[in-house]
Amino acid sequence: MNPELLQKYIAGNATEAEKQRVTEWIQENPENMREYMAQRKLHDMALWRTEPVAEENSRERKHFSLRGVCMEAAKIAAVLAIVLLGTHYWTGKHQVPEDKTWQSIYVPAGQRAELMLADGTKVWLNSRSTLTFPGSFKGNIRNVKLDGEGYFAVTKNVEQPFIVETNKCNVKVLGTEFNVMAYAADSVWETSLLEGAVEILVPGSNNSGMRLEPNMMASLKGNRLVKGRIKEVDYFLWREGLLCFNDISVRDMIEKLKLYYGVDIVVNNTRILKNRYTGKFRTKDGVEHVLKVLRLNNKFTYTKDDETNVITIN
Template identity: 40%
Template sequence: MEKELLYKFFAGTATLEEKECIMRWMEVSPNNKAVFLKERKWYNAVLLNSEPGNVLAAANKKQHWMRSGVMKFLRIAAMIAIAFGLGYFAQDRDDDGPVPMQTIAVPAGQCVNLTLPDGSSIWLNAQTTIQYPVSFNKHERKIKLDGEAYFEVAKDKKRPFIVNTKDCSVEVLGTKFNVDAYSSRDKFETVLMEGSVKVSMHTDPSETVSLKPNNKVYRSNGKLLTQKIDNYERYRWKEGLICFQDEPFRLVMEDFEKFYGLKIVVNNQKVTKYLYTGKFKQTDGIDYALSLLQKNIHFTYQRDRENHVVYIN
């Protein structure tokens, strides 16, 4: 696999066909996956210490980076998969003043796993942005999320872990849960797999829900509502699986846009009247995904490969 193609993938500029080619190549052998991870670490290290326009050129000069002390950045890059910016924002840290904030943005078609300073593990779905401090303060562990993430939070009873989204906050001590809060979709949902969480709305702090395992909380008409969860297939995206059960066509297409980094235009409104169920690997590609749906109801589609648009007819 050409390294320049891998760097295009990391930067989110690879075409859909190139993304599918890379994902298939990774599945061929453990050695390919190891090469992929190694090159991603290099890319991350260079990205943290280069001008945006010079990342590709600098990433190809590995010996120069070794001599210039890039190994200290590799230790950081080993904990993250894609880092698109290192910003500095004010955050209280006892009497020590502002703390640097790490900002990570994931392009469409990719999924990222990272480890936070407290040892918590997070998986970030496509088109997700997260901000967190390079070190948490003595009282709390607070992060900002726009998108979807799965959390395995390290237990620390003295410092609650708080996820702030556009409309709600999720507070935990140590647990496993999934948060779906893309601001572009005006959506908020938290699903609890293990432990306990407390969810509150920013606009109305009295609107608070304490969630038990195998339940989810979601926002609807300014209220927080709960629902029992019997099937976790929908939340296996971090395994590279796209799963949907009795989902409206519109929501399925939104997921395809997110996972494959393209735009889908639905001209055939008949397909929006039905609910769909399916499961497949993301690496199977958009054509396989659409052919799977075609087994349920008749429709055709056309792909504008140059502009990355799919038309459902």
Template identity: 35%
Template sequence: MDFKLLYKFFEGFATEEEETAIKQWLADSTENEKRFLEERRLFDAILLNTEVSVVEQNGVNTAFNISSRRSTYLFQFLKIAAIVTITLLGSWFYFTQINKPNRFIANQVISVPAGQRLNLTLSDGTNVWLNAKTRIEYPVSFNDKERLVILDGQAYFDVAKDKDAPFRVKTKDGIVEALGTKFDVLAYSDNLQFETVLMEGRVKVNVTEDPSQILILTPNNKALLRNGKLQAEFVDDFSAYQWKEGLISFKNEPFYQIMKSFEKVYDVKVVIENPKISNLIYTGKFRIIDGVDYALRVLQKDVKFVYNRDTERHIIYIK
């Protein structure tokens, strides 16, 4: 089997004839099935030009060596700028059983660690950006009635249009439904904040614990949960949602909330020992690549505080 053809299939560019050839190759032996799964793991885990990727599966780290004959080809395809831990439950189960009436469609889970971001394309063509410390679960292939993903964290969705199969994002606090649109969902399970911002199209938002609470959003509006009540607000500035471009933007946000953002994007813990500055309001914008020290020094120009770093424990103390 030409491994370039497999990667073409993983990217969703294989023709019908090529998919048939891969299916026949898989049916020839269980060894081919194992090889297919191994190549899929490599495809999902490789970090651009690295020679070894590590996939964490069932709590065990497994290293996969990437031969030079395939790493160049993978480099051309993958645009992943994140260290991603992936639990792959077996995409080949779906492909090999595609003609069976009760086929099992495997789910894939991707977790993005602090300090990283990830861009991926789902099987229906939907483009997704995942922010730091975000977990998403989705089927290797969607069915023809519903496109459901489960999100813990923050993600931006550019949804492929399919009027017969609504696209749904399920979170701890709410469900967002769209047919074809662009929107941002903020729903970290360790945070009380749930928010959906609509850039294009139309979405429906309801509350997980109270499905009767429903909002239909139009562009430049957001839905947010306050004290258990779903509310709508107009959005006139989308700069706060530029995280996928590598920016931290905030407008009239308290200092402690900005520090929570720093914790995610810089993979540190921030301890505010000076309560007087916790609720001070800031407006600003930083490039993530400039680093946390630069961001803190800029903030120090408006408010006098000092900070110390425990580099071994990745903790910043603000006094």
């Protein structure tokens, strides 16, 4: 891929024909997708060095050097609540001790976490997600339970498949990289495969599971699994602390903000709901920062009740 064309695409200046070329290249193989995501990350880091929107109060302005962002990307911006013999709190990466006790990690609203399981599998957890897992894997399978969203880089072991159990479907793998979105409180269920192979199993169903190939995704529509190609490669940047929206309706955008930040948003100004938006935000900047940027192109005001954690858009 021509580096100049790739940068042009990332900057949002590509023509429709050029966008098609880059999209096809990204979908050819996982290495291309990794290269794209790496270049996109560098581009976003550079953007972080610019000034915030003019509407922000100057006292709140912050400057970020590339070195500082790289250091921050290496950290884990979450407080992990490990339920073992009581509750303990950590920040930073956490390696699971090798014991037989089942543990649960919950990531608070607006945060994310990374951990390594006893078998070497790496897991990234998104906001308001809970992962339940054993301290060590025994028997014929390695199983964990997910309520929320997680990205898994599974250590290969053909003798001991890895299974992610969710409230709707289970995902079975041998060794691969994939994303699962399965919040129990949300109707959306989907998994996206970047590398390797996975099989999606519906508990209680007599049907054989659906297999996915790299750059494919599956979503649950009612009781039916639907397969398709990954369209939003930027989406996986949530692991780096970025919320990415690509031509999304304000209605759907608000639903995601409610989910990720654990806040109730009441929209009285319904005229804005059909408008569409494209942009990126750092998760740690909070929901109000997103709303301040959003209202630059959408006429609305909002108030927040800190006691009830309710935001009202008028």
